[in-house]
Amino acid sequence: MAGGPKIRIQHIAKSFGPAGRAIPALAEIDLDVHERELVCLLGPSGCGKSTLLNIVAGFLAPTSGTVLVDGRPVSGPAPERGVVFQEYALFPWLTVSGNVEFGPLLQSRPAAERRRTVDRYLDLVGLRAHAEKFPVQLSGGMKQRVAIARALANNPAVILMDEPFGALDAQTREVLQDELSRIQRVEHKTILFVTHSIREAVYLADRVVVMTSVPGRIKQVFPIKLPEVRDRFAPEFTQYESDITRVVREEVAKVRE
């Protein structure tokens, strides 16, 4: 890739609490995410993967280390780093199109251009017909699709997703995974994706980063050599699942002790 990695996470460490009695959440994370790559952060609850994502997003300041996106250091949230949240975080007082339009509106884009952008991304996620509805009228899966459209409409350099399908039931979850896979084949965004579902990680990721629990560290990175359109029941898929499961199980056992 020309010009280096899209996201460079350098020696990131994070502790919570007053000095002296601080709880280390993350210790010495180094990770590169390349352009057009979808990297999954995978690990048991409490391993710090969401904390890491929040630091990359600029919501939390690290205790030490830096994050570079497109070579520029992260010091707070910015439109270059779009975020999709587990709780959807749609603005309830705006319609679907109002939500998707939010980013371009803040950047003072002309109304006609905004309209085109909204239409394009609502078409992409298949919700054009619901443009004038309010979030309270939508199902969980629909809300998350709006959230994805909203993030994409702002044309960010990278997209950060924090367990985006965690609040959905199993069927909707798989449908949305298919959706995201399809969207990625069209948009080719750089995505950093947090999940605790091994299946989800193998389905979506180009690389799976398995993290250890407190303090969070990178245990192992699995490059996923599978075709763009993946079959959840193919033997290669299942092989990756069991390899990763074995590694993750070691970590879960440690937490239980």
Next chain:
Amino acid sequence: MSAAATRAVALLGVLALWAAVAHGNAWLGVVNPVLLPTPVEVSRVGLELAWSGELTRHFLTSLGRVAQGFGLAALAALGLGLLVGMCVPLRLMAEPVIEFVRPIPPLAFLPMFLVWFGLGEASKVAFIGYTTFFPMFVAIAASVLRVDVVLLRAAASLGASRADLVRRVVLPAALPGIAVALRVGVGLALFVIVGAEFMGADAGLGHLIMEGRTFFNPAQIVMGALVLGLLGSLINTLLLVAERRLLRWRAAA
């Protein structure tokens, strides 16, 4: 029967009961009939005062005081409520002061306001302003502080500046709470305006009611009270309608 119809029937029922008790008493002479005015007498007083324009004058005077006092307090409560939300040291400092002033019943300060501002309109407006400010400020500040962090994060990652956050996220998100606070404020204003007009006033519905006592005219007291109740109901209904229109997004389903 629909809810509105049931209510209408209940109202008529109460009216009938009142008429029965009052007229019955007048006929039987259980207590001095003057003390238990009949609906007819009350309406008569009302119509007389309406005809002479007096009722309108007193009504508008009270309404004017409520509007001005509440209006000023609402603006202040909104401005300070937002400010307190955006400035953590200010909030921490305002909290103990509020806790100190809050338990003191606002009516306890009424004579103070009369001393400070004299017997004119200013004292009534200032008093209404003072009374309604604190509860509204506290409620508005609470709903501002309750704005979900995740909404702020979402907006910031879409490129919102601080001003954008306040204008496009904090305000709309806090609006339902602000609407409730304003409704409570109006209710409180109507509650105390009567008391404020008992003393040191020569106009207003409260004054009209007090006059009923001075000139031993209970019918006037009842009439004044009913007009006040009507005013309160009207304003409350108007506010609820406005609230529902502004907050369409809440129950669009």
Next chain:
Amino acid sequence: MARFLSSVPELMDAGLRGTRLPRGRALALRLGAITAFLALWSLLSGAVVVLKLFNPIFLPGPWLVLGNVLDMAVRGPLWIHLAATLERVALGFGAGAALGVGLGLAAGHLASVRNVIEPVVELLRPIPPLAMLPMFIVWVGIGEVSKVGFITYATFFPIFLTTVNGVRQIDPLLLRAAQSLGARGLGLFTRVILPAALPDVLTGLRLGVALAFFVIVISEFIGAEQGLGYLINDGRNFFLVPQMLGAAVVLGLLGYAGNGLVRLLERRLTRWQHPA
């Protein structure tokens, strides 16, 4: 100025509330705020005197107010007035609570009672209770009875309404379960309905106490010779502002104490709600 407002990165961590300060700092800030408030007040009242802005009796410093209260406490009159106010509140609230809870329980439980009382209550509810004060005076004169009666009238409504609601919101499943275990009539009432409605009843009582203190003042302005409200209004005649402010503060303390008492009662009687 804008520097004091939270910046965007600061808001990202914990929202508008901000991260919790360590207890020491939070306490220091609180004390600092109260001190600053008193200091500002003192400064203003001092400035009025020095700069001759207006007659200083309009803005006495906090020490004058405190001095007045202590003086009255030591010499004795404060307690007489305090007792007078307290007595009226206690009697009025007591009667209002008894009626409110009694009728509320009946109306909540029996539709027949409810259909009679509720329309009357709904009619009277939008009318501010204060508007009825002159009525009480006309009926019963300016004495104690009218004051106590007025407090009873005012406190009745919130207590009645919350009690009715408390009874009506009881999960019918609970009642059916109790009945299937053999509870009937009075037994059902005392063992199931009463405890289940208790949290709402207590909330109503708390509102009633607050309301009682809220309205007692105005009834003591008109035709009283004793009481904290009387002290406040009486001060008007001779511009005894420290007395007016002092009595108001004492009233505030009383209200605070009353509220605290009901909260204590709440916590003891509904311990099952927060066993921790």
